[in-house]
Amino acid sequence: MIERRDVFQAIADPTRRMIIQKLSRGPQNLAGIIEDFGISRQAIAKHIKVLNECGMVSVTPKGREQVCEVQLAALDEVNDWVAESRKLWNQRFQKLEQFLEDTSSK
Amino acid sequence: MIERRDVFQAIADPTRRMIIQKLSRGPQNLAGIIEDFGISRQAIAKHIKVLNECGMVSVTPKGREQVCEVQLAALDEVNDWVAESRKLWNQRFQKLEQFLEDTSSK
DNA sequence: TCATAATACAACCATATGGTTGCCAAATGT
DNA sequence: ACATTTGGCAACCATATGGTTGTATTATGA
Numbered sequence: 001m002i003e004r005r006d007v008f009q010a011i012a013d014p015t016r017r018m019i020i021q022k023l024s025r026g027p028q029n030l031a032g033i034i035e036d037f038g039i040s041r042q043a044i045a046k047h048i049k050v051l052n053e054c055g056m057v058s059v060t061p062k063g064r065e066q067v068c069e070v071q072l073a074a075l076d077e078v079n080d081w082v083a084e085s086r087k088l089w090n091q092r093f094q095k096l097e098q099f100l101e102d103t104s105s106k
Numbered sequence: 107m108i109e110r111r112d113v114f115q116a117i118a119d120p121t122r123r124m125i126i127q128k129l130s131r132g133p134q135n136l137a138g139i140i141e142d143f144g145i146s147r148q149a150i151a152k153h154i155k156v157l158n159e160c161g162m163v164s165v166t167p168k169g170r171e172q173v174c175e176v177q178l179a180a181l182d183e184v185n186d187w188v189a190e191s192r193k194l195w196n197q198r199f200q201k202l203e204q205f206l207e208d209t210s211s212k
Numbered sequence: 213t214c215a216t217a218a219t220a221c222a223a224c225c226a227t228a229t230g231g232t233t234g235c236c237a238a239a240t241g242t
Numbered sequence: 243a244c245a246t247t248t249g250g251c252a253a254c255c256a257t258a259t260g261g262t263t264g265t266a267t268t269a270t271g272a
Contacts, residue, residue, distance in 0.1 A: 008117055008118050008120075008123070009118045011114055011118075011187075012114050012115045012117075012118035013259090013260080014114075015260085017114070017187065020191055021190070021191055021194060024191045024192075024194035024195045024198070025194050025197075025198060026198055029218075029219095030218070030219065031217080031218060031219090039260090039261070039262095040261075040262065040263085041218090041219080042219095042220090042221095042261080042262075042263085043260065043261055043262080045219075045220080046259095046260075046261085047260085063218090063268095063269055063270075064217075064218050064219070064267095064268060064269040064270070065217095065218065065219085065269090066218080066219070066220095070191075070195070072191055072192055072195055075188045075191065075192075078184060078188060079185065079188055081117075081123065082181045082184060082185060084127070085126055085127055085130045085176075085178055085181065086130075086178055086181075088127060088130035088131050089130045089176070089178055091131075092130070092131060092132055119229090119230080121230085135248075135249090136248070136249065137247080137248060137249085145230090145231070145232090146231075146232065146233085147248090147249075148231080148232075148233085148249095148250090148251095149230065149231055149232080151249075151250080152229095152230075152231085153230085169238095169239055169240075169248090170237095170238060170239040170240070170247075170248050170249070171239090171247095171248065171249085172248080172249070172250095
């Protein structure tokens with residue numbers, strides 16, 4: 001098992017995805033995030049830790065609060081990977097077309 | 107812990123992402139997929155099972171072989187979710203602009 | 213000043229995950 | 243016919259994951 005703490009893993013958990021969407025509406029401190037979630041503060045804190053470690057959420061101390069801000073740019077990596085897969089898929093058909101062209105022109 | 111077997115979890119594992127990219131180049135049977143991966147056949151088979159369960163890979167028996175084909179449409183869900191997050195984020199700024207406009211026009 | 217709000221830290225727990233090995237079954241090709 | 247290729251099944255294992263509770267710390271506000 002290789003060391004994993006990347007964006008893909010970050011968005012794998014539904015609770016973390018909900019946190020990301022909540023933070024997309026604006027920064028919140030931990031207490032603010034906890035609302036609406038039926039789990040403990042510590043559980044949320046752990047999720048924030050994961051999101052922070054992979055660059056999805058920045059955490060800035062402000063007095064006794066920890067202000068969390070989502071960093072959506074981190075999701076580019078996901079989009080890029082999906083785009084790359086689609087590109088490979090399309091290249092496949094282009095190669096097939098090329099082959100059919102070459103064959104029929106003989 | 108809620109029951110999870112979705113596309114997000116499917117692409118969370120780096121090995122599964124590699125399998126998806128390999129299959130994006132064309133369908134393969136299990137034996138074909140195993141090449142280049144330094145892990146056992148059973149490990150690959152388990153990954154294919156996960157990918158199949160969440161609709162990322164279709165498996166068609168062909169004689170003694172199991173032909174695996176990637177279903178990239180399943181990744182739409184991921185793109186959609188990312189797009190939704192970005193939309194929420196942009197709406198936030200639009201609201202801020204609206205506020206500034208309303209304030210300055212007074 | 214002092215209760216309280218906002219978190220951090222640590223220990224613990226059940227289950228999920230990703231991997232292994234060993235053995236079995238069924239097509240395939242020579 | 244029969245060795246081989248291809249893959250299924252089951253048991254097992256170590257670690258990761260997502261959660262809990264309890265206790266401690268530190269700003270804040272009345």
